[in-house]
Amino acid sequence: MFGADHRVRALWLSGSLARGVADAASDLDLLIAVRDEDCQAFAASWPDALAAITPTVVAQPVPSLPGSFYSVTPTGERLDVVMEAAGAVPTSQFRYRLPVFDRDGLTALVPAPAPEPGPDRDRIARLVEEFFRQQFNLPAVIVREDWLLGVIAVEQIHMLLYQLFVAANAPLPPTGVKQWSAKLTPGQRRLLEQLPVPQPTEASVLAARAAAAAAFVRSARPRAERCGVAWPADLERAASAFLARELGIVPTEPLSDG
Secondary structure: OHHOOEEEEEEOOOOOHEEEEOOOOEEEEEEEEEEEHHHHHHHHHHHHHHHHHOOOOOOEEOOOOOEEEEEEOOOOOOOEEEEEEHHHHHHHOOOOOOOEEEEEOHHOOOOOOOOOOOOOOHHHHHHHHHHHHHHHHHHHHOOOOOOHHHHHHHHHHHHHHHHHHHHHHHOOOOOOOOOHHHHOOHHHHHHHHOOOOOOOOOHHHHHHHHHHHHHHHHHHHHHHOOOOOOOHOOOHHHHHHHHHHHOOOOOOOOOOOO
């Protein structure tokens, strides 16, 4: 369909396919360059363009990228398309792409991939701060005996720990968004796999929360130090004092991430 529409000046594979890390579980990500003067009309007619390619059971626009959309076919294939103006290709944020057709030689104008940055110090600092901030919310679980909320609270610590590892492991090789465990070292993956998964009971939530909190602090402190991130000692002391005073909870021996 795109090949027959001369408003579309180039079509590329993008995402995992362009990065060379696709597998049987990957989406089909396409990137199209539309003639500048036709972008507005093309963006308004994206449902027609998609309908000419495949029937779908899900089809939604990407609000921040006019003319772009994601979709799911009746047989479960996931097709995502990003549109950009042909004139914007030389400054595009999408650096990884493999040409399917290119009427105007636009591929040669695509910027080279930028060097992957190192550890994100600001993100590491925010993750550590968020972990300690969440400790002040624990009475909402225990006082109300809302153990289902407790399950969510523990899962949030697991997520913060995963995000901490990913931020500290940078630079990472290019991977797809959903190539989740590939961003971890073997030791980090083992630690996250070994953390207890809570059930909505008091004993399960408190045990899983203690293990997750210990693992986070044990893992975060040396990474913050190596990355030059100031440890929020006052916040840590305040959170520990609050938990001890209000709930009788004291830190336990943390796990090692290998």
